[in-house]
Amino acid sequence: MRTSIATVCLSGGLVEKLHACADAGFDGVEVFEPDLVAAPQSPEEIRALADRLGITLDLYQPFRDAEGVSEAEFADVLRRAEAKFALMRRLGMDTMLVCSNVATATVDDDRVSASQLRRLGDLAAAYDVRLAYEALAWGRFVDDYRRAWRIVELADHPNVGVCLDSFHILSRGHDPKGIEEIPGERIFFLQLADAPALTMDVLSWSRHHRLFPGEGSFDLSTFIGHVLRAGYGGPLSLEVFNDTFRQTDPGRTARQALRSLRWLEDRAAERLGAEVPAGLARLPAVRPPAGIDFVEVRGQDTTPVEVVLEQLGFDFRGRHRSKQVRLWSQGAARIVCNEQQAIGQAPAVSAVGFDVADPGTAARRAGLLLAPPVPRRTYAGEEELRAVAAPDGTEIFLERGGVWVDEFEGGAAQSYDPIVSRVDHVNLVQSWESFDEAVLFYGSVLSLEPRPVAEVAGPAGLVRSQVMQSADDGVRLPLNLLPAGQRGHAQHVALACRDIVGLAADARARGLRPLPVPGNYYDDLVARFDLDDGIVATLREYDLLYDRDTAGEYLHFYTPTVGGVFFEIVERRGGYDGYGAGNAPVRLASQLAADRPR
Structure with missing residues (x-):
């Protein structure tokens, strides 16, 4: 299906926004009126630019306070509308968004509103313009799409239809199934936005916290399924008000936006099954990765990281035959230390390798989702590893687990029963x-x-954490958003083990000094969990932290931070599925104290 995006989603001026949308691959745009008013270019120049860029101008918006008014006020509505219709003719546009009245409505009568929309439709028809009537979630009288449709039905005018906006419908908890009762040809436009689950007034929620599909909590694949079953054949358009997007690079935001639509089309097609309409884009299907195959730490000098790995019992598995890269492993946990192209860089997580069943298909899917490819020089006899860049620059490798290990030479084979089994999770700031x-x-x-x-x-404030996880828990990626200016925190790699006390004792014998835990923490443990004194004494001796839920227990400790990375050793007992979130403040405070100059 055709894709579109409202210019309000992006930062910059109107010309810059049009270029960003075209470069990303959108088919069209909604022109947000303030963007046009502030533009130095004439409507004719904007129209010509859109033609050169190969994008259509799909919707002029918004026209406010149009219905539910007195006859005297409606005369001014007609005057304003005619000026906009003439402007739209100059732009070459044929559809205008009409919002339900918020500020000037005084008549709560569907027949009055329908009559006024009908007369607006008569005027619009003279300019070959259609009116898409939308129920705003905070409309004075009309705040439900079902009532908006009833008014459009009463208006009974070929130039008057409805605009459906996922935010206005889902934020109010309205059942979207009723959309299927609206004839598809009377749905003139569709606007899509996701949003986080928040408890606040809908106007503030809408103006500041909308997100692109796939970033929030709305069930948009089901929503769009109702719209498509109704027979809608127009563009899928994004209208997202968000303070972050208004401050970031418009080209990057436009690519992010199109990625969200391609993902949503694929999810909706999967949900619709045999009912999927022609033109709905599909992505190559891939299963979630089976696990994390390796983590790469890059820095000018990774020796301090390798010292920590040796203290944790990792084996040096060799140097890469053609690259300045070294491999350390224990069990199925592999850490690659890379000193290439890292002059002046402190050690930090630079790449994560994922074990995928079909790397070629996974890479094609990533490409269709506009993930930037990462070039990698490969010599004869070396595995072709495919990688793309995540939004924060982390390189994401898509490959079959361990197929590249034989490219490392000169190391020792694993000579003992490993305590560490695998990478449990990677926490990316x-x-x-x-x-x-x-x-x-x-x-x-x-x-x-x-x-x-x-x-x-x-x-230093609240840390927001969003875990991305596979259904079988083979992959866990906590994403942390930190307060501005917070120090004492870095990305970290968590390693799963079968005997954390034994590992902690062995690591100490090899010289590791774990992140210290204050005595007050252990006093609090006794109050929280009523633990046996012997258990608490062991935890205290090895600076271990503890958590428990109804499914099991979680024991863990942290290494000191080296540059921008540290390691966490975890032992999950029973069915514990969390991350010891209650212990995070203790860890953050201890890291902050360790980071202060002495």
């Missing part, structure tokens, strides 16, 4: 401008599912 995009990226490209958002109190 996100900046404010990439957090929501990262949720969409990992959900769409890797088919991971978001878990409920959690907020953790740290010494």
Whole structure:
């Protein structure tokens, strides 16, 4: 289906926005009136630019306070409308959004509103313009799409139809199934937006917190299924008001937006099954990764990281035959230390490799979702590893687990029964401008599912955490959004083990000094969980942290931070599925204290 986006979704001037939308691959745009009013270009120049860029101008919006008014006020509505219709003719546009009245409505009567929309339709017809009437969630009298449709039915004018907006419908909890009762030809336009689950007034929620599909909590695939079953054949358009998007690069935001629509089309097609209409885009189907195959740490000097790995019992498995890269492993946990092209860089997580069943298909899916490819020089006899860049720049490798290990030479074979079994999770810190995009990226490209958002109190403010996880828990990616200016935190790699006390004792014997845990923490453990004194004494001795839920227990400890990375050792007992969130404030405070100059 055709794709469109409202210019209000992007930062910059109207010309810059049109270029960004065309470059991303959108078919058309909604022109947000303030963008046109502020533009130095004439309507004719905007129209000519759109023609050169190969995009259509699909919707002029918004026209406000049009119905439910007195006859005296309606005369001014007609005057304003005619001026806009003449402007639309100059732009070459044929559809205008008419919002339900918020400010000037005084008559709560569907027949009056229908009569006024009918007369607006007569005037619009003279300019070959259609009117798409939309129920705003905060409309004075009309705030439900079903009532908006009743008014359009009463108006009974070929130039008057409805606009359906997912935010206005789903934010109010209205049942979207009734959309299927509206004839498809009377649905003149469709606007889509996701949003987080918030408890606040709908106007503020709408103006500041909308998201692109796949980034929030709305069930948009079911919503769009109702619209398509009704017979709608127009564009799928995004209208997202968001403070972050208004401050970020419009080209990047436009690509993020189109990724969200392609993902949504695919989800909707999957949901519709045999009912899927022609033209609804599909993506190559991929299963979520089976696990995390490796984590790469890059820096000018990764020696301090390798010292920590050796203290944790990892084996040096060799140097790469053609690259300045070294491999350490224990069990199925592999850490690659890369000193290439890292002059002046402190060690930090730079790449994560995922074990996927079909790397070629996974890479094609990522390409269709506009994930930037990462070039990698490959010599004869080396595996061709495919990689794309995540929003924060982390390189995401899509490959069959371990097929590249033989390219490392000169190391020792694993000579003992490993205590560490695999990478449990990788915690990736996100900046404010990439957090929501990262949720969409990992959900769409890797088919991971978001878990409920959690907020953790740290010494510098709340830390927002969104876990992206596979259904079988083989892959866990917590994404953390930190308060501005917070120090003492880095990305980290969590390693699963079968005997954390034994590993902690062995690591200490090799010289590891774990992140210290204050004594007050252990006093609090006794009050929280009524643990045996012997257990608490062991936890205290090895700086272990503890959590428990109805399914099981979680024991973990942290290494010191090296550059921008540290390691967490975890032991999950029973069916525990969390991350010890209650312990995060203790860890953050301890890291902050360790980071202070002495």
